[in-house]
Amino acid sequence: MSVEKKRNMVFVITIILMTIYLVWRMLFTLPLEEGVLNVIFGVLLILAETITVFTTFELFFQKMRMNHYRLECPEIPEECYPDVDVFIATHNEPKDLLYKTVNACTFMSYPDKSKVHIYLCDDGNREEIKKLAEEFSIGYLGFSGNKHAKSGNYNYAMSHTSSPLIATFDADMIPQHTFLLKTVPYFLLPKMIKDNGVWRLRREDEKEDSLKLGLVQTPQSFYNPDLFQFNLYAEGNIPNEQDFFSKEINTMRNSSNAIAYTGSNTVISRKAMEVIGGFPIKTITEDFETSIRLQKAGYITYATDEIQAAGLTTTTIKSMLKQRIRWARGIIQSLQNTHAIFTPKLPILSRITYLNSYLYWWSFFNRLIFILSPILFALFDFQIVNTGFWGIVIFWLPAYFFYSISMRYLSSNIRNQRWSQIIDTIFMPYLIVPVLLESLHIHQRTFKVTNKKEEGDFKSFQVSLFAIPHAVLLVLSVAAMVRFVYGKYGWALFYSSIIIFWIFYNMVALLYALFFMLGRPAYRSNERIRADEEVHVKYQQSSHEARTVDVSENGVAFKAKMPIYLPENETIKLVITTPLYTACLIGKIVYVKEHRDGWQYSAKITPVDEANKRQYMQIIYDRTHTLPMQMDMWITAYDDILRNIRKRVSQPFYDKRKQPRIQLDKLVVFADGSSCRLLSFNYLYFSAVDFQTDKGMDATYTFTTPAGTVMVLKRTGKYLNQSEEELLEVMNLKDLVSKSLINTILAEITDGRKYGMTPHELPSVKKSIPILEEADDPDEIDNIIGRIQGEQIVYELTDKDTDEIDELIRRIQGDLIAFDPELLEELSRYAV
Numbered sequence: 001m002s003v004e005k006k007r008n009m010v011f012v013i014t015i016i017l018m019t020i021y022l023v024w025r026m027l028f029t030l031p032l033e034e035g036v037l038n039v040i041f042g043v044l045l046i047l048a049e050t051i052t053v054f055t056t057f058e059l060f061f062q063k064m065r066m067n068h069y070r071l072e073c074p075e076i077p078e079e080c081y082p083d084v085d086v087f088i089a090t091h092n093e094p095k096d097l098l099y100k101t102v103n104a105c106t107f108m109s110y111p112d113k114s115k116v117h118i119y120l121c122d123d124g125n126r127e128e129i130k131k132l133a134e135e136f137s138i139g140y141l142g143f144s145g146n147k148h149a150k151s152g153n154y155n156y157a158m159s160h161t162s163s164p165l166i167a168t169f170d171a172d173m174i175p176q177h178t179f180l181l182k183t184v185p186y187f188l189l190p191k192m193i194k195d196n197g198v199w200r201l202r203r204e205d206e207k208e209d210s211l212k213l214g215l216v217q218t219p220q221s222f223y224n225p226d227l228f229q230f231n232l233y234a235e236g237n238i239p240n241e242q243d244f245f246s247k248e249i250n251t252m253r254n255s256s257n258a259i260a261y262t263g264s265n266t267v268i269s270r271k272a273m274e275v276i277g278g279f280p281i282k283t284i285t286e287d288f289e290t291s292i293r294l295q296k297a298g299y300i301t302y303a304t305d306e307i308q309a310a311g312l313t314t315t316t317i318k319s320m321l322k323q324r325i326r327w328a329r330g331i332i333q334s335l336q337n338t339h340a341i342f343t344p345k346l347p348i349l350s351r352i353t354y355l356n357s358y359l360y361w362w363s364f365f366n367r368l369i370f371i372l373s374p375i376l377f378a379l380f381d382f383q384i385v386n387t388g389f390w391g392i393v394i395f396w397l398p399a400y401f402f403y404s405i406s407m408r409y410l411s412s413n414i415r416n417q418r419w420s421q422i423i424d425t426i427f428m429p430y431l432i433v434p435v436l437l438e439s440l441h442i443h444q445r446t447f448k449v450t451n452k453k454e455e456g457d458f459k460s461f462q463v464s465l466f467a468i469p470h471a472v473l474l475v476l477s478v479a480a481m482v483r484f485v486y487g488k489y490g491w492a493l494f495y496s497s498i499i500i501f502w503i504f505y506n507m508v509a510l511l512y513a514l515f516f517m518l519g520r521p522a523y524r525s526n527e528r529i530r531a532d533e534e535v536h537v538k539y540q541q542s543s544h545e546a547r548t549v550d551v552s553e554n555g556v557a558f559k560a561k562m563p564i565y566l567p568e569n570e571t572i573k574l575v576i577t578t579p580l581y582t583a584c585l586i587g588k589i590v591y592v593k594e595h596r597d598g599w600q601y602s603a604k605i606t607p608v609d610e611a612n613k614r615q616y617m618q619i620i621y622d623r624t625h626t627l628p629m630q631m632d633m634w635i636t637a638y639d640d641i642l643r644n645i646r647k648r649v650s651q652p653f654y655d656k657r658k659q660p661r662i663q664l665d666k667l668v669v670f671a672d673g674s675s676c677r678l679l680s681f682n683y684l685y686f687s688a689v690d691f692q693t694d695k696g697m698d699a700t701y702t703f704t705t706p707a708g709t710v711m712v713l714k715r716t717g718k719y720l721n722q723s724e725e726e727l728l729e730v731m732n733l734k735d736l737v738s739k740s741l742i743n744t745i746l747a748e749i750t751d752g753r754k755y756g757m758t759p760h761e762l763p764s765v766k767k768s769i770p771i772l773e774e775a776d777d778p779d780e781i782d783n784i785i786g787r788i789q790g791e792q793i794v795y796e797l798t799d800k801d802t803d804e805i806d807e808l809i810r811r812i813q814g815d816l817i818a819f820d821p822e823l824l825e826e827l828s829r830y831a832v
Contacts, residue, residue, distance in 0.1 A: 004067070007409040011060040014406040017399040018053050024395045025049065025385075034383040042384045045373050048366035051359050056403070058356045059410055062252035069255040071302055074192040075199040076185045078111035083163035084180060084267070086118040089150055093171035095128055097312070102136050103617050104174045109181055116180065117163060123153040150263070151279035151286040158278060163270065170264040173311040174223075174621045177580065182308050183216045183267040214272040214299030215291065218265045218306065219246035222313040223625045224527040227320055228423065231516045233647045234640065237632045240313065241423060244415040250303040257295055258346075258353035259303040263287035264311070272299045283337055285330025292338045292354070296345040310625050312527075317466055317517065324427055325434045328361045332438040364431040367424040371510070374502045375476050378484035389495045396498075413630040418509075418637060425509040426516050429469035467517035474510040477503055508637050515644045526552040530626040533619065537601075538573040539566055541740050548576060549600055551620050556585065557602045559595065563660035565683045565742045566601065574605060576619055583616035584608045592660050599660050659683055664749060670701040679725055681749065683742065684733065686713060687725035700731060705748040709741055 001009075025046050031038040086105050090098055098120070105118050119139035122129045123146045133140035143156040154168070165187060169175060185192075190211040193202045202208070220242055225235040246262070253259045261268075263286075273279070276293040283289045291301050314320045335341060340354040376382035407417040481503045488496055528550040535558050537544045544564050549557040556574060566572050566589045574585040587605035594600075607613035659682040669675045674693035678686045693701070701713045712731040719726055736742045 008064050010402060010406055010409060011064060014399070014402040015057055015060065017402055018057075021395045021399040022046075022050055022053060024391075029385050029387045029391075031383045031386045034386070038383050041369075041373065041376060041382060042386075044369050045384055048369040051362055052366050053403075055356050055359050055363070056407070056410070058352060059249070059252065060406060062255050062353070063410055065255040066252045071186060071189065071254075072194070073182060074185050074188055074194070076188045076192060077201075080188055080191070080201075081111050081115065081184060082165055082187070083115040083117065084110075084165045084167055084184060085157075085161040085163040085270075086116060086167045086169070087121050087154060087157050088119065088169050088171065089153055089264075090120060090122050090129060090171045091124055091146065091150075091153075095132055098129065098132060098171050100617055100621060101169060101171060101174050102132065102138065103614050104176075104621060105169070106136055106138070107177050107618055107622065108175060108179055109177045115163075117161065119157055119161065121153050121157045123147075123149075123156075148281040149284075149286070151281045151283075154286075155278045155281075158270070158273065166268045166270055166273070168264055168266050168268065169309065170311060173220075173264040173309045175265070175309040176307075176622050176624075177618075179218070179265075179308040180267075182304070182306060183218065186216045186302060187213050187267070187269060189213065212272070212299050213269060214294035214297075214301050215261055215266055215268040217250065217259055217261055217291075217301070217303045218308040219243070219250075219304070220262050220265060221246070221307040221310040221625060222627075223310045223529055223621065224312055224315070225627060226313045227315070227317060228426075228516065229627070230315075230522075231317075231518075231520050232512065232640065233520065233643055235627060237628060237635050237640075238419065239414050239628050239630060242313075243629075244411055247305045247307075248411055248414055251305045253353055254303055256347070256349035256353045257300060258350040259291060259301045260357075261287045261291035261294075261301065265309040269299070272297065275299075280334075280337070283330055283333045284326055285334055288331055289334035289337060292334060292340050295350060296338065296340075296343065307624055310621070315522075317519065321427075321430050321466070324431060328431055328435050329438045329443070331357060332361065332435065333443060336441070361431065361435045363424050364428040364435070367421065367428045368432065370421075370502075371425070371473055371477070371506045374499055374506065375473075375480045377480075378499055378503060379476065379480035389498065392498050413633060416631060416633075419631070422509050422512045425470070425506075426513045430466075464517070467514055470510050470513040470517065474507060474514065477507045477510060481507070508641070511641060515641075515648075518648070520647075526554055528552045528555070528557070529620055529623070531619070531623065534577045536575040536577075537564060537566070538575070539564075539570065540737065542743060544743075546601075551576075551616075553617075553620065554604060554606075555590070555602060556587065556605050557600055559598045559600045561598045562743075562746060563592075563599045563662055564601070565659075565737070567683075568658040572603065574603065576616070578619055580622065581615045581618045583619055584612045585616065589658055592657055594660065662746070662750060666749060668703050670703050672701070674701055676728075678728075678749070680720075684730060685716070686728040686730070687720045688728050689724050689726070691715070691726065701728075705745065707744070707748055709736070709745060709748065711736075711745070 029042075030046070031042045034042075086108075088098070088101055088105065102118070102120065108116065110116050117139060118136075119141050120129055120133045121141050121143065123143040125142040125144040130140045130142060141157050141160055143153050146152070148155070158166070165184060167180065167183070190208050190213075191202055192199050193206055193208075222240050222242070226240050226242070228241045229235040229238060250259050250262075268290075272294055273290075275297050276290070279286050280289045280293060294301055314323055335354055335358055340346060341351050341358065343351070346354075373384050377384055404417050407415075407420070481500070484496065484499060484503070485493065493500075529552065530550045531548050533548045533551075535546050535548050535556070537546050537558065537560070542565075544560060544562075546558040546560040546564075549559050551557075556576070558574070569588060571586055571588060574587060576583050576585070585605040585607055587603040590602045590604050592599060592601050607616050662681045664678045664681055664686075666678045667675065668678055670693075672693075672695070674691075674695065676688040676691040676693075678688050680687045693699075695701075697715055697717055699714075701715075702710060703713075704710050710732070713728040714731050716727045716729050730736075733742070736745070
């Protein structure tokens with residue numbers, strides 16, 4: 001059985017079981033004899049359950065049908081690509097935010113770039129934004145007065161442009177270079193047909209007039225963690241909260257032609273917009289209403305699930321709540337303005353979808369009912385449901401079990417039932433009243449641009465106030481749990497298990513809400529985006545190959561297989577290369593840390609000029625973000641809560657080391673006969689123990705590596721971390737750097753093979769190999785040295801000079817002396 005058939009079967013079973021459960025609830029469980037208040041709360045609970053189940057039934061139906069309503073993006077001849085006007089809407093966003101979006105738009109691929117006309121649509125009419133447009137040689141459409149908000153801005157832009165297609169982007173939404181190539185061809189579907197797997201132009205008798213495409217919507221995506229990911233320390237475990245709508249719900253609605261235009265990352269037909277009279281003005285969600293009006297005019301609106309642009313999600317709780325309230329009011333306004341639920345201009349399936357859109361905003365009221373119901377029963381003795389334990393087990397338990405499985409199938413692991421209820425619980429106190437007021441036609445007309453500034457609101461008093469409703473409900477839930485289980489044992493606890501389960505389930509969601517409202521400290525001014533790209537690291541005359549780990553607007557982390565000498569406060573040069581872009585940067589190392597497969601360096605950087613800045617911005621943002629696309633299904637609520645507690649009570653540790661510390665454990669004998677054991681090396685210093693010398697503290701010590709490199713050290717009298725490890729300063733460091741010897745030293749004082757730098761390749765040996773008794777040829781001597789260093793020789797030591805021979809072997813293998821060929825030949829006579 002295919003996954004799709006299995007999924008559909010689970011959906012059908014869930015619909016049957018849930019319908020039976022709801023019929024049972026309505027006919028047999030209302031507390032009709034328990035008083036007016038009990039009946040009211042009983043009816044509210046049944047109503048909340050019915051609305052919740054109906055909205056998911058509609059989604060099940062959409063999911064089962066969605067594969068039959070997919071449009072394939074055609075391959076079209078290059079000369080068929082039409083002109084496109086690109087509108088970037090801005091009101092009061094800062095110039096540096098717009099810079100990234102404008103820059104990315106100029107890099108969008110197109111067969112004929114002269115057909116792409118980019119415009120900054122500024123209803124703030126700001127001089128600095130006009131100059132930005134001039135710097136990029138794009139159009140500027142200043143619209144003063146902010147009349148009709150974003151709709152007025154776009155309508156003004158439409159009146160001054162003429163291309164048949166319009167691409168719209170919010171100020172912070174950065175498109176990938178493939179955006180136009182992945183969206184524009186859809187509009188040529190009426191002229192293209194796939195014949196034997198190959199796309200070709202339709203003949204006159206093959207034209208498909210019913211394919212009137214109004215818009216193509218790509219997902220809203222974000223390169224920074226949203227507040228659910230960030231505040232709950234879950235940026236590695238859960239996808240962005242809006243992914244469920246953009247990539248799942250909206251694409252499912254292709255089957256009923258009721259997708260939502262989300263205002264950005266979209267291509268729209270100008271002809272279709274002219275038919276509906278432009279962007280609507282009597283709403284605060286002009287994007288959502290635009291899509292409804294296009295559908296009423298007979299146009300197809302289509303949503304894809306492939307991310308083609310990413311932006312900056314809101315970073316404060318206050319701005320997020322304002323955003324959701326605006327969405328709630330605006331969507332209800334638009335449904336009222338267009339009569340989308342009742343109009344005969346839309347098919348019945350579309351109207352059901354829009355009914356579901358309206359009912360969704362009541363899910364927050366439903367969530368309040370679900371939290372209060374067990375509290376009222378367990379703490380205040382309300383009889384809201386008139387049934388016994390076994391009735392619930394027979395009717396509710398199977399339905400709930402299959403409902404949970406269906407929710408997982410519905411969201412492709414982007415969302416599960418637990419996270420849906422956590423999100424509803426967080427928003428619940430702040431959306432019930434706005435939804436009620438808007439439903440009663442008490443409108444909010446003012447449009448407010450969502451705050452996208454990178455700022456945190458951790459520990460602010462105002463944010464703490466947002467947590468009060470959740471804290472009150474959590475206290476009531478705890479009190480209800482204590483009162484309900486007090487004095488119960490054995491079977492009494494078993495029969496009470498359903499109520500205990502729901503109280504505990506709600507307590508978990510409320511605890512998440514408290515963690516969310518408590519926030520989390522933000523230390524970064526710019527988002528780090530993971531990127532594995534080639535980078536060349538240059539310092540003075542040395543150059544090294546590495547790979548980037550992550551990139552941001554003011555920093556780069558890169559990883560090298562071997563440690564690199566990059567001194568603190570010295571300028572280094574980085575050249576990052578991708579298949580599409582190359583950027584030259586200058587910077588300084590901030591810190592270094594060791595990984596099991598190499599060394600990671602973090603540098604604060606600046607592009608060398610404007611051209612390289614533009615290239616670097618594309619290296620950062622012209623990619624699919626690396627935040628999770630699916631939930632980590634192995635992470636439980638217990639894991640989440642434990643992680644939140646641990647993160648909130650622990651103090652973060654910041655590694656400030658700016659040079660690699662390389663472990664050695666090598667015995668060295670200096671030219672004057674002094675010796676010590678070197679334990680570590682960071683280019684500037686060795687750390688040493690067991691120092692044996694007759695010299696004073698101010699003396700210098702010299703030794704020569706096997707390749708003849710001379711190192712001069714001096715004792716400092718300083719010790720590492722209050723240990724016995726004394727620091728020895730490398731006195732001739734500048735000379736080593738100028739001669740490009742500093743990095744080759746690693747191969748001689750360490751196991752060079754670890755860094756891919758072995759001075760001499762060792763032969764493959766399966767058994768002991770005798771050393772030549774006579775080795776006059778320099779290559780033979782060199783080979784013998786390598787074999788001794790590789791510990792591939794077995795020695796048969798006699799009583800004669802045993803200690804002397806053993807010491808010589810140990811010194812040779814320690815890589816820290818120059819070899820005497822005569823002694824080596826003498827040593828070889830003892831090899832087996």
